[in-house]
Amino acid sequence: MSASLPVMAIATRTSPLAMAQALMVQAQLAAAHGAGDADTAFPILGLVTTGDQITDRALLEAGGKGLFTRELDRAQLDGKAAFAVHSMKDVPTHLPDGLELACVLEREDPADILLTAAGPGTLEGLPQGALVGTASLRRQAQALHARPDLQITLLRGNVGTRLQKLKDGPIAATFLAKAGLRRLGRPEGDWPGVDFAHCLPAPAQGAIGITIRSDDDAARAALAPLNHAPTALAIAAERGVLEALDGSCRTPLAAHGVLDGGALHLTAEVLKPDGTQRWRMEDTRTGIGTVKAARAYGLSLGQRLRDEGGPAVEAILAGSGS
Structure with a gap:
């Protein structure tokens, strides 16, 4: 290890998935x-966040985005950790003063998987009126848009908890992110994902981001070899959509960007929570080579989507659209 690098702690949540992601970052930094x-060089500092402690209600009732990052942010600002590892879909579009996103690892498959007690499922294959468990307003709205007959109930907890509830019934199915299942080494991670036509991912789903203090040049330099530029551009565009729509856990919205050669293709959508309406837009642009340009692209598409939806989308964004 370079003698110029000090010991740098890595802050993370203590959930199994968060620890697996922190260990990935630790191994890549060490290599x-x-x-x-x-x-010794990159010790892991495990923290229980506010979001981890809330298991009996939807996160939107408790404050939404930021519930999984506040304690990690504080550890960095207090100098207890050089890095904080985040699932990027949980990170607010604006970080606290003094922190910045310095690195994004190569993205895992961002698709959602529909799990049933019998194995992988499809929205089309669920029984009439089936009960689907989810804590995600996006997944709820997308499921109801595809299948208005479905019933939705709150379901939170880790992978094991959700699978057990499927086996116990009466919940017929639930959604999980393929990326998380793969990082945990679970066989379900190899199951087919739900078609993006029905279930476009949350902005930045499947991506791991690492934040640092803005004045920590050593931490920034340490992370430089780990950054995956195509992923960084794609999620910057997706988070631009999120920012334009003032997205929160109260907003059923989705965005997905793919960099193909020199072209960045971006798809975004907003739905009514009950799934009765969906506004979707796609665009492709070339020559986007910086995170700043990608964010501007996402902001532009998000604003166009907002304009197209008019008062109906504004009502959803205000939390009053049914």
């Missing part, structure tokens, strides 16, 4: 900098 003992 990039020749650290013989990763635990």
